[in-house]
Structure formats: structure tokens, C-alpha cells
Amino acid sequence: MTAPQEPSFRSSVDLMFNRAASLIDLEPGLEEKIRVCNASYTVRFGVRLRGRIHTFTGYRSVHSEHTVPAKGGIRYAMSVNQDEVEALAALMTYKCALVDAPFGGAKGGLRIDPRHWDEPEMERITRRFAFELIKRDLIHPSQNVPAPDMGTGEREMAWIADQYHRMHTTDINFRACVTGKPLNAGGIEGRTEATGRGVQYAAREFFRHPDDVAKAHLAGSLDGKRVVIQGLGNVGYHAAKFLSEEDGCIITAIIEHDGALINDKGLHVEEVRHWITSHQGVKGFPDAEYVPDGAKVLEKECDILIPAAMEAVINITNAAGINAALIIEAANGPVTAGADQILREKGCVIMPDMFANAGGVTVSYFEWVKNLGQIRFGRMGRRQEESRHQLVVDELERLSADKDLGWTLSPDFKQRYLRGAGELELVRSGLDDTMREAYQAMREIWVTREDVTDLRTAAYIVAISKVAGSYRALGL
Ligand code: NAD
16 A cells, blocks of 8 residues: 555654654663564464465564563454554554553464454454464463454454363463453453544544644534544454544545445435445445545545545555645555655644454553453442442432422433443443543643644654653563
8 A cells, every 4th residue: 555655654653753753852772672573473274274285474573672562453354464464563562651551561463354254263263363463472361462453353353261270271371361342252342343433532632632633724522523534443443433423523534445325415424334234335226326446545635634444545645635724644554654754744634543443453452451350340349339429419409498498410421420420431431431531631732842843743653652661660
């Protein structure tokens, strides 16, 4: 996807890193130690399927172990390669540091087209890949914890957890070897929606700061903002759904692998998603203009552009044509280093990937903690919280009756106030808090330092400073 004149994905991440690192006072050599990928493992394994042996190539890279376990998703796509996996592992290091998730950075990938294989075949391939990684501790609750990414989901994570358990039958923490599992296999409420939910919380926090909104030449709230979204998969679907249903955004275009849909009055996200599931693409969807060259629609005028599909889709060949005031990088690396420079010069504000899509790893962190704690969040305190709230309601009603005040609490208030927080509420609260805190840390640098003019550089400065602090504490 990267234009021929542009550096690779990993070099692009390194260029962005270098720009920020040059603005921090780091001792000699530490900058390089943080930037380079610690280790990459390539595995080729055979699986007998459909009457012959098929050989698959997979990767697991550990970018940083300044704190362990290292954390990062596993991607299934034909385009997977070592450069891409290393770039994504590096982004995981910076992302975890930015949002204070106590992990180093890792990533994995398998070169496979998941649509080509049926479910039992996918299970055999996934278990075999997991076996190769588990036997080298590249999947392990205290050393290396994968999660879903493009082309994988909770189904694959459940197979991986089970495979680990078969190979470590006495490890009581086996569920914590991977996150993004289904609920009945040790998952956590709200993990599937987490990355899209985090995009929503990131956007909300940005719009709480009128000065920041003005920097993007926008005004007001999220309500009525025109949004173009690329990729209606896990991340894009949830982000588009929440922004349109809960914040009043108008989804004017959805770009998918087979083309784009445009409707300036707003697309119904749920209906488009349903159409994609039953037709394997957006083509033919009623109530919208269909554009076969989907990538061209990235240049459609809008307030917010959310690339949520894959890397390098905005590069030096199309950056000048981008017509968005704010870009929220829901995907990893959707804007190349070259495009980033062009867009900054145009005055476009970019909310960087390491922040915008950090919701996934944040809730993965909560899931990992839940697995190690062996208890669902809210189980101990929920009913106690409810009974204390009931005390307040009873007392207010008693006072009103005794003093003949004629107060009545509205049924809606009572219902909402009396309800104790369950796991989903706690996860959303923790995610919201994380996104707000991380935004404020970035913003502090963005608005106070004259030599920092964009959020990405600010995010890198926060992340690199934290990783450097860990290395110093380790005595390196
Ligand atoms: P997914 O496989 O669920 O969805 C990707 C979507 O993009 C699919 O609908 C696919 O059809 C579409 N797509 C593929 N190529 C396209 C193209 N050329 N043009 C337009 N659409 C295209 O993947 P996902 O989990 O939603 O991940 C998307 C991005 O978000 C990736 O960059 C991933 O690394 C990043 N991300 C995912 C998570 C997560 O929790 N899943 C967390 C952080 C970051």
C-alpha cells in the first residue's frame, strides 16, 4: 500500500519516533535501545488440509520488554510480513506506555487469507501456530500476551487459550495467556467493542477542549459532524455505531474493501453492517451512492475522517487531496510519515493511532487483571453499592413524607441511581478515564511546548519519556 518512494511501515514509525526523540533529552544510546525491535521470530509450519500439506508462515516480534509481559495482537492477512509485524510491535510499546498499561510491546501475524478456510480448518491452523509460539514462551501469561487484530477475533483467542492450557495443564493463570476471549472462556464484558468505544471516548475528550477543536478549524460538539469511515470491521463498526447513535455524528461515507457508500444525509451503520455480512461487501446497498474506487472517497470533504482498516492508506500520493479537518487514526499506521508532514502543513489535526485505538489494549489489560484475579469485576461490591444507594433513597423519601414536603424522586432517577456498577459499567468507566488521562498528557505537551505542533509528536514524547524512565529504573 505504501507508495514506492515512501519508506516501509517500520521505517515510517521510526521516522515519527526520531522526530519526537530529537526533542527529548535522552542519554546517549538510550534512544536507539528504545527504538529497535528486541527480537523477531519467524515460523514456518505445515498442516495437512484438503488432502495435502499446506505450509504457513507466521511471525511474533517483541519490540520491548522494559516491562513484561509484552502485549500485542495477532493479525491474519496475506499481506503480513516481518517489517509490518515489527512496526506494529513498536507501536504497541508506545501505546501501552501512553495509556499506562503495564506491558512491553509485541505483535504477531500469520500469512493467511481467513476467508479461504472453513472453521475446522481455521481451528487446526490456529492451534498449530499457537503451539509453535507457546513452546517458545511467545504466548505466556507473564511473558507474552496476544490479542485479536485484523482477521482474528474471540474465536481464535479461545482456541489459543485452550491450546496453552493443554500444554500447561497446571498453570492456574492459563486464561491470562491471551486477551480478547469470549466471555465464557474468561473474556471480559466490553472487550469486543473496546477499540471502537475508545475512539468515541477519544473524540469526546477532544471536543471537550474548544481551543483544540479550533486548531482543527472546527467548532461546537460532535453533534452533526460529518464523518467518513474506512473499514467497517470490529473497530470501524463500533466507532461509527457509537458516534452516530450516541453523539449525533452523521456518517456520510463508509469505505470498504469492495468500494464505498456515500449518503450526505447519513448512512445507517447497523444496516450497512448487516448488508456487508450477508453480501460480503457494500456493493448493492440501497439508499446510497456506490463508488467502486473506495480509496478515492478518503478525499471526500468531511469534518472527521476515521481510517479504521489498515496501514498506509493515506500516503504521499493522496495526502494533498484529503479534505478532513480532523483525522482519527483508528487503524494502526494509516498515515505514512510523508503524508503526516503534508497533512500537518495543511493544518489538519491528526489524533495518532497510539492514542486513538488504545481502547483495545486498555480493556485487554482489564481482562488480563481479571484473569489473574480469578474474579469478575463488580462481583464483590455491586450489591453493597446498591444497598447504600437504597439507604439514601429511603431516607429522602422518609424526610419528604415526615415533613410533608411533597418531593418525589423520578422513577428514571431511582432506577439509574439504585443500579450498582456491573462489569460493563466498570470497564467503560476505566476506559473513559484512561482515554481522558492519556489525551490530557499529550495535550499538555501540545499546548505548552512551542517546538511541538502536533498530537503525534506529543504522544511519542509522553511514551518515550515513560519507557526511558523504566529503562533508567532497570539500571541500563
Ligand atoms: P477487521 O478485520 O475486523 O476489520 C477490517 C475491515 O477493513 C474489514 O471490514 C475489511 O473488509 C476492511 N478493509 C480491508 N481492506 C480494506 C481496504 N483496502 N479499504 C477499505 N476497507 C478495507 O479488523 P479490526 O480489528 O477492525 O482492525 C482494523 C485496524 O484497527 C487495524 O489496523 C488494526 O491493527 C487496528 N486495531 C484493531 C484493534 C482491535 O481491537 N481489533 C485494536 C487496535 C488497533
